[in-house]
Amino acid sequence: MSTTFLPRVLRTTMAMALVAGATAASAQERPVYRCPGNLYTDQYSPKEAAELGCKTLDGAPVTVVQSPVRRPASSGGGGGGGGEGAAARPASGAAPAARASGEMRVDPAQQRARDSDARRILEAELRKEEERLAALQKDYNQGEPERRGDERNFARYQERVAEMKASIARKEADIAALKRELAKLPAP
Template sequence: MKSSKKSLRWGIQAACALACLVVVPVHAQQDKQVYRCPGNLYTDALSPKEASAKGCKTLDGAPITVIQSVVPRGTAPAKASGAGSESKVQSEDQKARDADARRILEAELRKEEEALAALKKEYNNGQPERKGDERNYQKYQERVEAMKASVTRKEADVAALKRELAKFGVAP
């Protein structure tokens, strides 16, 4: 809810900023000439001699329009909502939570490693035994490809669990 209010406030501020754009026509005054210099620089602060020396050309006819926008204010960091220090977890509680999470991850890793070993045994290095209903070679090949994908997926799962355990300082 807070993020939607924040984004709504930001959207309103952006809409106001766009609506408040000030378009200021700058007309060349009688005594001032507007020059267009190399590098797309427009100025009226040069004398005719300086302008010709820099390779600037006078602008005749169309006035220059300068658009000035309102710079949006930086967003303030979000404050904690009322809870203060009560929401902090005691160090003993955090250690207990970490130990529980580590035990769960270790159990999950053992289960996944056992499933991976069973899949690899059945896969038999890409040469699984044919089943009775696989007289068609294409059907056999499809099963081999599905098994290969399963082995790859399980290996990725095991690697992810090992990475998670490494965050707890446990060597896999």
């Protein structure tokens, strides 16, 4: 090891430690509080947190996961009241909902075409998997496949037989999954 390498490694390590320390210090500038109602925040001052009955979290890692924005459910029909305000509300509330559902709707003919394409693809995949399974079962030979020249050791032969058996089980599971997917599609 050269003498110039060691000091360079030490300098790099020290620099990384300083950066990590500075990052940790900046991350801990604001205390995180746990408030009643299972609210976690770092937005309160110590005085506000004390007034609200919040407790400081020290040394506990906090993970924040934002929930998706929920859209209010549109009500379907009339609500009683009458008047101009009541008449205007359903129209303005229904327009975005109708637009959103209209964009998501697919033409029935196009959906039938998609379903038939999906069925064709799944059926082709099912045929391939059934052919592969038949080939595996033929090689497996009822649990007694022919020994190869490189399998002088019986343990190696048993290992290959076990792998073949596991492969057959996987293929059978794949075929069952493909059949389940085909059953979900509407009849042609």
